[in-house]
Amino acid sequence: MSEQKFERGTNLSIFVSDRREDIAALIFAFAIAFGVLLTS
Amino acid sequence: MVYTIKSSALLIIGIIMLAWAGLNNSGTIDGMQSYLLASDYKDHAKVMKKYEAQLKAATDKAAVAGEPAPEMKMPASKFDQSKATQSKMSNFFGGAFVLIGLFTLVWKPKPGNLDYFVSVVPGIAYILLIAFIVRWGLDPIFGNLGKAAEGTLGWNFAKIFNLNYVVLGIVIGIIAVNVFRIPAWAANGVRTARFFLKTGVILLGTLYSAAELAQLGGLSVVMIGAFVLGSVGMVLFMGKRMGTPNSMTAVLSSGMGVCGVSATVAAAPVVQAKAEEIAYTIGTILIWGVGCMFVFPTIGHLLNMGPVQFGAWAGTGILNSAQVAGAALAFDPRSIETLKVAEIFNITRVLFLPVIVLWLAAWYVKHEEGAQKVNLTQVLVAKFPVFVLGFIAMFALSSTGVFAPAGHYKGKYFSSSEIKEDKLLKSDETSALQGELDRLRGAEGSQALSKYLTENHVTLGKRNVTSDDVYTALTELAANKKIMTREEDSVLESLAKMDGLDETAKEAIGTAHKAAYHTSKSIKEYRNWIAWLFAFGLIGLGMQITGKALKQAGGAPLVIGGVVGTAKAIGSLIVVMLFVKEFI
Structure with a gap:
């Protein structure tokens, strides 16, 4: 993996910054949480 | 820079997933699934036995009345539900991967967002396929082997060494990168693990x-x-x-x-x-x-x-x-x-x-x-x-x-008010409880009870459980046919471990305890989501x-x-x- 070069993000992430990855994870997690709440 | 790499790998992964769903739905791999989903299969056998008895009774009743045999459908067991979940997931992801896989084969990618995000999909599919193998295959196999070896070893090696999907996922990830290397078409998607x-x-x-x-x-x-x-x-x-x-x-x-x-x-x-x-x-x-x-x-x-x-x-x-x-x-x-x-x-x-x-x-x-x-x-x-x-x-x-x-x-949560009518104790069970109550109130019984409570340090919060607590809990259970409070449940649970207790009474306490605890559907779903997200993330980390x-x-x-x-x-x-x- 370390030999791969990516123009965007880092070797560990497809997102341009950790903050952006956090926010995306936050939105996704809350979507799951409330999705489950509404369907169960 | 163009990220999408033309490869039939995504299409093949999609087809494998669809094939698994097909085999699962048709019942072709039920023999293997009964091993992998061993505990669910036990439930299946119970549900089937109950259904057959009900069907026979209904058929006999109809025959006596001169009516045609009734049509009954067997209720879904945990085994059926688990298989259905696997099929649903395999169909959903398999279908999506086949479609995107076909698209990438005919499409001419240009640098941009579409190319970037499409190039992530094969890596996600690669990890997800491994996650399916780990969670639906390796995890239960090690679980079963650990249980089987318990008799010989005296301990469950799979449990002790944490050979569950978490550790297995990381190990498989490590093997994948060190032995086989990550294929170029999957490299971008692997970066979604974190x-x-x-x-x-x-x-x-x-x-x-x-x-x-x-x-x-x-x-x-x-x-x-x-x-x-x-x-x-x-x-x-x-x-x-x-x-x-x-x-x-x-x-x-x-x-x-x-x-x-x-x-x-x-x-x-x-x-x-x-x-x-x-x-x-x-x-x-x-x-x-x-x-x-x-x-x-x-x-x-x-x-x-x-x-x-x-x-x-x-x-x-x-x-x-x-x-x-x-x-x-x-x-x-x-x-x-x-x-x-x-x-x-x-x-x-x-x-x-x-x-x-x-x-x-x-x-x-x-x-x-x-x-x-x-x-x-x-x-x-x-x-x-x-x-x-x-x-x-x-x-x-x-x-x-x-x-x-x-x-x-x-x-799991305690709720007396949510207990259904058919889960209430039967008359033979309440009679057995009443019998035990009378026995434990007698001279010999009360002495044995008091000794048991003291020797085993039976507590309720910060205080010791007394014989009166036990009498009250038993009286309430026999009268209401269900456990009314969490405290009484705790007292009765301790009592059920006492030597010399009538077997029917002991079983009645167990049945009443089970009926009073309900599984939160949402928590079950959250656990499921978390397990999949961790399995995926840890394989990618590996x-x-x-x-x-x-x-x-x-x-x-x-x-x-x-x-x-x-x-x-x-x-x-x-x-x-x-x-x-x-x-x-």
């Missing part, structure tokens, strides 16, 4: 509630707090002295301080830990935990410790949940008193996770900036991992009872651990882990022997 892990960590907040913390005894909170914070502080201090990287030190401190593997995974993104640092930490915790599991019970017996003392010690001194339970059961295999105490301490420790994550986030931000004087507030605002706040927000929301019934424990990187990490974590683990075990032993008596 994103899915972070999502899983935020969702973890739905499983805990402040109400659980409030129910616990004061000593467990104080004792665990001191040892958790002490261990974390000690690892951070030693890491600095020994010159290990900040991310390595921080992630090790979380694993050593809180609750092993899950704490390590939760703290890793906060401190930007590398995959090999996580692997090292998990390795250290598992080696230490397995050693403790064998040594703790022996020391406990040598020091003649009581169940509360040993439970408190194991729940504080051993790092990983599975090994805490293993040590408690090894110490006291006949009753679950020790296990219950150990679990209380273990849960308390897990509840410290948000505090530790915040501490480590602040510590890491401060130390990673180097020797320069920095404005901590500014740096925290700029660099603080926002997903940690998501976890805290989810935890706070969970405490209000939004996601699950208040007071649930591991997704794919970033190369042999070369592990060599670079060195042996310092093992030294720090050993020193801090020993200090924690000895320190908690001294505190337990000095301060923990009969009650928590």
Whole structure:
């Protein structure tokens, strides 16, 4: 993996910054949480 | 730069998933599935037996009445539900991967967002296929083998060595990258692993509630707090002295301080830990935990410790949940008193996770900036991992009872009012309970009951359970045909372990207990989501651990882990022997 070069993000992430990855994870997690709440 | 690589791999993965769904739906692989889904299959056999008996009765009744045989459909068993879930997931992802796979074969990609995001899909499919194999195949295979070997070995090797989807996922990831290498078409998608892990960590907040913390005894909170914070502080201090990287030190401190593997995974993104640092930490915790599991019970017996003392010690001194339970059961295999105490301490420790994550986030931000004087507030605002706040927000929301019934424990909650009519005790069961009540009120029975309650330190909160508590609980159960309160349930559960109790009465208590506890559907769903997100994320993380990187990490974590683990075990032993008596 370390030999791969990516123009965007880092070797560990497809997102341009950790903050952006956090926010995306936050939105996704809350979507799951409330999705489950509404369907169960 | 164009990211999408033309390859038929995505299409093939999609076809494999669709094929699995097809075989599952047609029943072709039911024989194999009955082995892999062994416990669900037991339920299937029960449901089938009940259905056949009901069908026969209905057919006989119809024959007597001269009517045609009724049409009945067998209700879905857990086995059917599990198979349906597998098929649903395989169909959904398989279908999507086939469509995108076909699209990428005919499409001419140009640099841009569409190319970038399409190129991520084959890697996601690659990890997901491995996750399916691990969760639906390897995890149950090791589980079954562990159980089968228990008779010969005397212990379940799969449980003790944590050979579950978490560890297996990382190992498979490591094998994939070191033996086969990551294919070029999957490289971009593998980088989504950390994103899915972070999502899983935020969702973890739905499983805990402040109400659980409030129910616990004061000593467990104080004792665990001191040892958790002490261990974390000690690892951070030693890491600095020994010159290990900040991310390595921080992630090790979380694993050593809180609750092993899950704490390590939760703290890793906060401190930007590398995959090999996580692997090292998990390795250290598992080696230490397995050693403790064998040594703790022996020391406990040598020091003649009581169940509360040993439970408190194991729940504080051993790092990983599975090994805490293993040590408690090894110490006291006949009753679950020790296990219950150990679990209380273990849960308390897990509840410290948000505090530790915040501490480590602040510590890491401060130390990673180097020797320069920095404005901590500014740096925290700029660099603080926002997903940690998501976890805290989810935890706070969970405490209000939004996601699950208040007071649930591991997704199960007590509710007398929700017991259905068909789950009430039958007349032969209430008669047996009444008979036992009369016997225990007699001279001989009351003496035996009193002796049992005293010798086994049967407690209710902070007080001893009396014979009157037992009489009241039995009277209420026989009259109402169900357990009315959580306290009565606790008293009856202890009574059911008493030697010489009538078997029908004992079974009636078990039936009533089962009927009073309900599984929260939402918590079950959250657990499922978290399990999949972690499985996916950890396989992806494993794919970033190369042999070369592990060599670079060195042996310092093992030294720090050993020193801090020993200090924690000895320190908690001294505190337990000095301060923990009969009650928590």
